[in-house]
Amino acid sequence: xxxxxxxxxxxxxxxxxxxxxxxxxxxxxxxxxxxxxxxxxxxxxxxxxxxxxxxxxxxxxxxxxxxxxxxxxxxxxxxxxxxxxxxxxxxxxxxxxxxxxxxxxxxxxxxxxxxxxxxxxxxxxxxxxxxxxxxxxxxxxxxxxxxxxxxxxxxxxxxxxxxxxxxxxxxxxxxxxxxxxxxxxxxxxxxxxxxxxxxxxxxxxxxxxxxxxxxxxxxxxxxxxxxxxxxxxxxxxxxxxxxxxxxxxxxxxxxxxxxxxxxxxxxxxxxxxxxxxxxxxxxxxxxxxxxxxxxxxxxxxxxxxxxxxxxxxxxxxxxxxxxxxxxxxxxxxxxxxxxxxxxxxxxxxxxxxxxxxxxxxxxxxxxxxxxxxxxxxxxxxxxxxxxxxxxxxxxxxxxxxxxxxxxxxxxxxxxxxxxxxxx
Amino acid sequence: xxxxxxxxxxxxxxxxxxxxxxxxxxxxxxxxxxxxxxxxxxxxxxxxxxxxxxxxxxxxxxxxxxxxxxxxxxxxxxxxxxxxxxxxxxxxxxxxxxxxxxxxxxxxxxxxxxxxxxxxxxxxxxxxxxxxxxxxxxxxxxxxxxxxxxxxxxxxxxxxxxxxxxxxxxxxxxxxxxxxxxxxxxxxxxxxxxxxxxxxxxxxxxxxxxxxxxxxxxxxxxxxxxxxxxxxxxxxxxxxxxxxxxxxxxxxxxxxxxxxxxxxxxxxxxxxxxxxxxxxxxxxxxxxxxxxxxxxxxxxxxxxxxxxxxxxxxxxxxxxxxxxxxxxxxxxxxxxxxxxxxxxxxxxxxxxxxxxxxxxxxxxxxxxxxxxxxxxxxxxxxxxxxxxxxxxxxxxxxxxxxxxxxxxxxxxxxxxxxxxxxxxxxxxxxxxxxx
Ligand SMILES: Cc1cc2nc3c(=O)[nH]c(=O)nc-3n(C[C@H](O)[C@H](O)[C@H](O)COP(=O)(O)OP(=O)(O)OC[C@H]3O[C@@H](n4cnc5c(N)ncnc54)[C@H](O)[C@@H]3O)c2cc1C
Ligand SMILES: Cc1cc2nc3c(=O)[nH]c(=O)nc-3n(C[C@H](O)[C@H](O)[C@H](O)COP(=O)(O)O)c2cc1C
Numbered sequence: 001x002x003x004x005x006x007x008x009x010x011x012x013x014x015x016x017x018x019x020x021x022x023x024x025x026x027x028x029x030x031x032x033x034x035x036x037x038x039x040x041x042x043x044x045x046x047x048x049x050x051x052x053x054x055x056x057x058x059x060x061x062x063x064x065x066x067x068x069x070x071x072x073x074x075x076x077x078x079x080x081x082x083x084x085x086x087x088x089x090x091x092x093x094x095x096x097x098x099x100x101x102x103x104x105x106x107x108x109x110x111x112x113x114x115x116x117x118x119x120x121x122x123x124x125x126x127x128x129x130x131x132x133x134x135x136x137x138x139x140x141x142x143x144x145x146x147x148x149x150x151x152x153x154x155x156x157x158x159x160x161x162x163x164x165x166x167x168x169x170x171x172x173x174x175x176x177x178x179x180x181x182x183x184x185x186x187x188x189x190x191x192x193x194x195x196x197x198x199x200x201x202x203x204x205x206x207x208x209x210x211x212x213x214x215x216x217x218x219x220x221x222x223x224x225x226x227x228x229x230x231x232x233x234x235x236x237x238x239x240x241x242x243x244x245x246x247x248x249x250x251x252x253x254x255x256x257x258x259x260x261x262x263x264x265x266x267x268x269x270x271x272x273x274x275x276x277x278x279x280x281x282x283x284x285x286x287x288x289x290x291x292x293x294x295x296x297x298x299x300x301x302x303x304x305x306x307x308x309x310x311x312x313x314x315x316x317x318x319x320x321x322x323x324x325x326x327x328x329x330x331x332x333x334x335x336x337x338x339x340x341x342x343x344x345x346x347x348x349x350x351x352x353x354x355x356x357x358x359x360x361x362x363x364x365x366x367x368x369x370x371x372x373x374x375x376x377x378x379x380x381x382x383x384x385x386x387x388x389x390x391x392x393x394x395x396x397x398x399x400x401x402x403x404x405x406x407x408x409x410x411x412x413x414x415x416x417x418x419x420x421x422x423x
Numbered sequence: 424x425x426x427x428x429x430x431x432x433x434x435x436x437x438x439x440x441x442x443x444x445x446x447x448x449x450x451x452x453x454x455x456x457x458x459x460x461x462x463x464x465x466x467x468x469x470x471x472x473x474x475x476x477x478x479x480x481x482x483x484x485x486x487x488x489x490x491x492x493x494x495x496x497x498x499x500x501x502x503x504x505x506x507x508x509x510x511x512x513x514x515x516x517x518x519x520x521x522x523x524x525x526x527x528x529x530x531x532x533x534x535x536x537x538x539x540x541x542x543x544x545x546x547x548x549x550x551x552x553x554x555x556x557x558x559x560x561x562x563x564x565x566x567x568x569x570x571x572x573x574x575x576x577x578x579x580x581x582x583x584x585x586x587x588x589x590x591x592x593x594x595x596x597x598x599x600x601x602x603x604x605x606x607x608x609x610x611x612x613x614x615x616x617x618x619x620x621x622x623x624x625x626x627x628x629x630x631x632x633x634x635x636x637x638x639x640x641x642x643x644x645x646x647x648x649x650x651x652x653x654x655x656x657x658x659x660x661x662x663x664x665x666x667x668x669x670x671x672x673x674x675x676x677x678x679x680x681x682x683x684x685x686x687x688x689x690x691x692x693x694x695x696x697x698x699x700x701x702x703x704x705x706x707x708x709x710x711x712x713x714x715x716x717x718x719x720x721x722x723x724x725x726x727x728x729x730x731x732x733x734x735x736x737x738x739x740x741x742x743x744x745x746x747x748x749x750x751x752x753x754x755x756x757x758x759x760x761x762x763x764x765x766x767x768x769x770x771x772x773x774x775x776x777x778x779x780x781x782x783x784x785x786x787x788x789x790x791x792x793x794x795x796x797x798x799x800x801x802x803x804x805x806x807x808x809x810x811x812x813x814x815x816x817x818x819x820x821x822x823x824x825x826x827x828x829x830x831x832x833x834x835x836x837x838x839x840x841x842x843x844x845x846x847x848x849x850x851x852x853x854x855x856x857x858x
Binding site: 016020024030046052054058061 | 489490687688689711712714715717718721722725821822823
């Protein structure tokens with residue numbers, strides 16, 4: 001199997017015949033549970049009905065108006081936990097309507113036909129800066145641009161999209177699909193200032209001077225450190241860099257045929273272990289300090305890793321990393337005894353660190369876990385010029401949560417000015 | 424591009440061509456106001472007359488596969504609410520929604536004074552139009568009303584005249600499909616002065632029998648009655664009748680409000696193309712709610728845009744003339760199926776349908792096709808000599824655009840049956856002869 005085949009879409013696009021059949025399973029529920037389960041409240045029955053009536057353009061509009069990253073979310077959302085998990089057909093037919101795949105069917109059509117579905121609003125003279133070009137900022141920018149705000153999005157990376165671009169497992173979402181979706185924002189006149197770190201290349205003071213409001217959608221920091229001896233050894237890599245490389249460079253450059261150990265058991269760890277396997281690792285093993293039932297990853301992600309032949313070592317708490325000849329030994333404590341796993345590469349995947357300093361300097365209050373505190377309706381932070389949303393507020397959830405937060409923030413920002421106009 | 428969806432049907436204006444048909448969705452003012460809020464352009468009020476008492480149950484339906492309510496039938500009568508209350512609500516609706524069309528459906532006993540009285544009340548109500556219910560096939564017809572009117576052209580004409588004597592707003596006559604030809608009642612209504620025609624009302628039907636109890640649906644305490652059939656299943660019948668009138672110079676002079684089985688914007692567009700100026704919907708709203716109008720509007724707008732049309736009314740009648748008499752069809756027009764073997768899944772439905780239901784024009788020795796398990800089998804092959812181009816294989820094929828009916832060069836010039844019989848040529852002169 002070629003690498004391309006190994007990283008082909010796990011859930012392939014629907015054919016027209018598939019889409020007709022899948023759409024006909026939708027009951028068109030009123031006050032539909034799927035819509036409620038979606039953090040962005042996409043009107044699922046409405047868009048599926050439009051697919052049934054061959055109104056694909058209308059279907060795409062329904063989806064994207066609620067969630068500008070509807071195409072990405074169709075590929076990366078944990079739908080078993082969200083819309084599809086809530087589908088009433090689970091009870092009737094023991095199988096939900098294939099909402100995500102239908103959503104992809106409609107949004108793919110919008111991209112391939114280059115439909116322009118949204119228009120920027122008449123300029124209202126207000127400017128908003130969004131820091132970070134991840135799902136949260138993109139979503140806020142999408143709503144604000146339609147309301148007539150001049151929106152500038154800053155990001156230190158080369159491409160917009162945040163983790164949607166750089167972190168999603170490649171068999172779910174590839175970079176071209178993530179980028180295609182962002183064209184909508186460019187069409188709406190949103191300005192992207194890339195490779196620019198706010199706070200370093202552009203001071204926050206400058207943004208404050210130039211903007212009426214600032215949205216912080218900066219996500220979380222790099223992969224957290226293990227805090228054990230030997231973690232700086234060559235061959236110890238962090239999950240985000242590993243995934244980014246496999247997504248941005250030809251697969252051959254990431255190919256690795258040795259034995260891989262992955263520390264952690266969240267969704268990122270699962271992505272790292274499955275993708276290591278697909279890149280040719282002789283073995284790929286999750287090493288997790290707690291038990292199987294404690295794994296924070298979604299069940300279906302775990303199932304996928306098992307299907308890919310990944311291995312799991314539970315109850316093993318990493319203590320140190322040592323060199324063992326030309327290999328690495330991960331020494332763990334298990335039931336009071338030391339056990340050692342040998343590997344050729346160790347991937348750290350115990351979650352992302354929090355960026356506290358930046359918020360401290362801006363006078364933005366955090367909770368005890370380093371998450372930005374916001375007003376839940378408006379996403380406003382303790383510094384009234386700043387709004388925030390996405391991973392930096394929720395501590396690391398899904399892309400769709402970041403999109404939903406961006407929408408709330410846009411409404412919150414807009415409400416501020418609407419109120420002031422009245423006053 | 425902005426598309427103008429507004430229509431003017433016989434002087435009744437509405438912001439879009441989508442009206443609710445007279446029935447449960449238009450029972451009362453608050454319902455109609457919710458419908459207008461959802462986007463409906465107009466509504467024909469539940470038929471008013473001397474309030475009646477209904478039975479329970481009133482509805483029956485047929486399902487097809489997983490599809491519920493492919494056809495619906497009802498034995499409901501006209502309004503069961505006091506006239507004064509209805510008229511007061513009509514007034515309220517018009518005040519709140521001056522731009523939407525409110526048409527009042529009427530049905531009273533066959534007396535001139537009775538009609539005059541209710542029409543005058545309607546004149547005073549602020550309604551934009553009147554629709555005469557000459558179509559209800561059950562209950563009311565036994566009392567000499569509804570279909571009993573619509574089935575006798577002379578009555579249709581007479582009552583329409585009575586109404587026109589006093590009506591101050593446009594009058595539509597709603598026709599029953601329970602006739603051998605729709606033209607005589609349609610012409611009678613127009614002769615009586617109808618400003619427009621609405622059709623179809625429901626079709627006589629019995630919905631089925633409970634195989635355990637032998638009760639007939641809809642069941643009213645062990646007894647049933649024939650009721651009116653509607654819903655997606657009746658669309659082709661309605662299309663044929665609408666088109667027949669549209670092509671008739673005597674009755675097709677007036678605008679038509681198409682009704683029957685409309686559920687999607689595509690259905691609606693078909694009615695317009697075949698000659699209707701606007702459409703009315705009942706069953707689909709009873710099934711899914713007022714909200715379906717959003718896609719009717721959205722889909723029709725996108726469709727007009729894609730066709731480069733600025734007004735939805737540009738669609739009206741565009742395909743009407745594409746229906747003609749059989750004798751005017753070209754006997755030398757020949758099509759044959761062509762199979763896309765990449766798409767074919769090897770179900771052989773075309774083969775069996777043709778073998779047992781048509782002309783044995785398939786053999787199972789064609790190029791290999793891939794079947795689900797990754798193996799191949801010989802695909803169906805068309806035997807052109809046997810094939811009459813009937814379309815059946817194309818209709819049964821479950822794979823989109825797998826079987827395409829393609830035009831064949833026959834070397835014969837076009838010739839209709841009428842031309843052929845006039846020409847005196849032998850049958851061998853026709854492309855389709857003797858296969
Ligand atoms: C490996 C991995 C796999 C994932 N898989 C899934 C999945 O399958 N499905 C799913 O729904 N979610 C998944 N997620 C989670 C999802 O990616 C995040 O929830 C989502 O991207 C959060 O969006 P955000 O906008 O808050 O932040 P991010 O996507 O993190 O974007 C923040 C952006 O801000 C930029 N930035 C930060 N600081 C600055 C600064 N000072 N100046 C300029 N730019 C700055 C960063 O460069 C980044 O581009 C995954 C996450 C990871 C790590
Ligand atoms: C329950 C029910 C009640 C109806 N009542 C009336 C009525 O009072 N007056 C009338 O003109 N038509 C009545 N109709 C007929 C509808 O207006 C319409 O002509 C018919 O249902 C076909 O349209 P459809 O296929 O969209 O339902 C009724 C239909 C149903 C299903």
